[in-house]
Amino acid sequence: MSVSTTTSDFIPFSQFIHEFKSQLKHLFHVRTDIDQLSIKRGMPPFILREIMSSNPLATYIPQQYGGRGGNIHEGLALAAAASYESLPLSLGFGINWALFLQPTGKYGQEETKAKVFTDFLNNRKMGGLMITEPDYGSDALHMKSSYTEEDGKYHLQGTKHWAGLTGWADYWLLTARHKNGDGTLKRDIDFFICDVSAPDQNIIVEEFYENLGVYLLPYGRNHIDVKIPAVQKLQPESTGIKMMLDLLHRSRMQFPGMAMGFLQRMLDEAVSHCQERQVGGKSLFAYDQVQQRISHLQSAYTICSAMCFNSSQKAGVENNLAPHGLEANSVKTYVTDLMQSSAQSLLQLVGAKGYRLNHIAGRAIVDSRPFQIFEGSNDILYIQIAEAIQKQMQRTKQNNILQFLQQHELTEHAADRLKKLFDFELQLPLSQRKLTEFGAIISRVVAMNLVLKLAASGFQKELIDNSLINIQQEVSALMGNFKTNNTTAYIEGYEETESWFDCYSRTS
Numbered sequence: 269m270s271v272s273t274t275t276s277d278f279i280p281f282s283q284f285i286h287e288f289k290s291q292l293k294h295l296f297h298v299r300t301d302i303d304q305l306s307i308k309r310g311m312p313p314f315i316l317r318e319i320m321s322s323n324p325l326a327t328y329i330p331q332q333y334g335g336r337g338g339n340i341h342e343g344l345a346l347a348a349a350a351s352y353e354s355l356p357l358s359l360g361f362g363i364n365w366a367l368f369l370q371p372t373g374k375y376g377q378e379e380t381k382a383k384v385f386t387d388f389l390n391n392r393k394m395g396g397l398m399i400t401e402p403d404y405g406s407d408a409l410h411m412k413s414s415y416t417e418e419d420g421k422y423h424l425q426g427t428k429h430w431a432g433l434t435g436w437a438d439y440w441l442l443t444a445r446h447k448n449g450d451g452t453l454k455r456d457i458d459f460f461i462c463d464v465s466a467p468d469q470n471i472i473v474e475e476f477y478e479n480l481g482v483y484l485l486p487y488g489r490n491h492i493d494v495k496i497p498a499v500q501k502l503q504p505e506s507t508g509i510k511m512m513l514d515l516l517h518r519s520r521m522q523f524p525g526m527a528m529g530f531l532q533r534m535l536d537e538a539v540s541h542c543q544e545r546q547v548g549g550k551s552l553f554a555y556d557q558v559q560q561r562i563s564h565l566q567s568a569y570t571i572c573s574a575m576c577f578n579s580s581q582k583a584g585v586e587n588n589l590a591p592h593g594l595e596a597n598s599v600k601t602y603v604t605d606l607m608q609s610s611a612q613s614l615l616q617l618v619g620a621k622g623y624r625l626n627h628i629a630g631r632a633i634v635d636s637r638p639f640q641i642f643e644g645s646n647d648i649l650y651i652q653i654a655e656a657i658q659k660q661m662q663r664t665k666q667n668n669i670l671q672f673l674q675q676h677e678l679t680e681h682a683a684d685r686l687k688k689l690f691d692f693e694l695q696l697p698l699s700q701r702k703l704t705e706f707g708a709i710i711s712r713v714v715a716m717n718l719v720l721k722l723a724a725s726g727f728q729k730e731l732i733d734n735s736l737i738n739i740q741q742e743v744s745a746l747m748g749n750f751k752t753n754n755t756t757a758y759i760e761g762y763e764e765t766e767s768w769f770d771c772y773s774r775t776s
């Protein structure tokens with residue numbers, strides 16, 4: 269494979285990705301056995317060295333700094349190639365791309381950018397992002413990490429945890445709030461590039477966590493007490509919070525890249541297992557219920573393809589994605605739900621043999637689960653999707669969901685297919701649990717719209733048709749829940765009342 273630091277030296281991307289896939293296959297199935305590798309934390313150094321030897325992260329670096337250009341469709345294809353073999357590897361790429369290189373390229377100062385990109389290209393460096401703190405996860409805007417300015421440097425102090433590549437990355441994007449003279453913190457959030465090998469910028473890992481899955485990647489709790497030169501501060505176009513939204517929404521739009529290979533792998537594994545496995549004198553593949561599961565897996569493949577197609581058009585760094593939460597949140601929530609449900613389905617089909625960490629099916633469940641938690645917990649993102657719709661409906665004084673969705677650019681094509689389900693007046697405001705349910709419905713409608721857009725590009729019609737039927741069935745089931753009233757909540761003191769055993773003893 270060609271290793272190169274200047275754009276002109278790069279082999280064409282299609283050739284690169286083809287060779288990269290072969291390289292991963294060889295590494296994980298010939299030189300080593302990924303099923304055995306994956307039950308241990310980390311990765312043998314020679315594997316990482318081999319993977320990085322083809323300079324994959326160059327895909328994410330702009331051309332003027334010697335990279336391949338940072339094209340979204342190529343970045344998604346790279347993430348997909350990695351996730352077909354290893355979801356954690358793809359997550360590692362995704363972290364470097366969306367959480368470090370893209371924001372650095374877009375908001376970094378010239379001098380720092382040139383140095384960092386050169387370091388990535390020539391020295392195979394890696395970067396990640398630290399937002400989460402032990403007491404501030406979903407509520408990240410209230411983070412307590414702070415900074416003051418001293419002698420032309422920013423002095424950052426705080427505790428960060430759960431950052432992907434903990435103890436491994438060479439560069440970090442650190443987030444903190446400005447500390448006023450009276451000790452209070454400003455509302456806005458600023459971003460700083462920390463080079464852990466530079467003086468006063470070392471980050472101390474206080475504890476490594478025993479993460480449940482994604483064993484390849486280290487996580488833990490970090491003590492931050494660093495002094496960052498002024499040139500390493502990111503420069504937002506307006507506020508730091510808007511810059512963070514642009515960054516996070518772009519990352520969420522790029523989740524389908526990591527999901528793509530993974531979902532295809534779930535499908536391929538299910539098909540090959542079911543074709544081989546004989547149960548009750550016939551192939552599993554011949555059972556109707558099995559066909560339904562496989563069709564759902566294939567539908568997830570199609571939906572994710574539609575999302576990749578769409579993100580390739582929209583997620584470029586030249587676009588400000590801060591105002592596009594509805595679309596980005598719909599994509600992230602639904603594709604991560606599909607990852608988890610596909611993994612669950614594969615394990616069901618494989619049966620007991622799959623319930624092992626050294627089997628792709630078992631691992632897929634624990635590896636895909638955190639995607640529903642990080643970069644915005646799905647529960648909360650669903651609420652945000654519904655709140656955005658609720659607000660727009662109130663503003664346009666439109667209570668009929670069907671009419672609203674028919675006029676919305678993210679749902680206009682899908683709305684007509686769902687006429688019967690949506691032709692009713694929405695009673696606003698919705699309770700939080702109804703917002704969550706409604707948000708989940710909207711995310712599926714947005715996805716259906718994307719599948720219809722993909723259809724117009726000439727994507728295989730049978731795949732499109734099957735996936736539309738599957739989404740429609742899912743929306744209809746979700747709508748049943750949504751329309752059922754349920755305001756139950758926790759009942760205090762339940763443990764002091766009679767248990768089933770007491771009831772049985774008393775009545776028998």
Ligand SMILES: Cc1cc2nc3c(=O)[nH]c(=O)nc-3n(C[C@H](O)[C@H](O)[C@H](O)COP(=O)(O)OP(=O)(O)OC[C@H]3O[C@@H](n4cnc5c(N)ncnc54)[C@H](O)[C@@H]3O)c2cc1C
Pocket residue numbers: 363396397398399400402403404405406407429430431432479482638641642643644645646647648
């Ligand atoms: C594998 C993994 C990788 C990660 N990678 C990174 C990384 O690279 N960088 C980084 O900075 N962080 C990372 N994180 C942290 C992640 O972003 C946080 O875990 C996430 O933001 C949730 O925060 P929390 O865990 O503190 O949960 P909490 O904020 O305590 O939330 C827990 C749950 O409570 C519920 N909830 C919370 N608020 C509300 C509300 N307002 N309304 C209704 N329900 C609510 C939701 O169900 C939510 O899932 C990672 C986490 C994991 C597990």
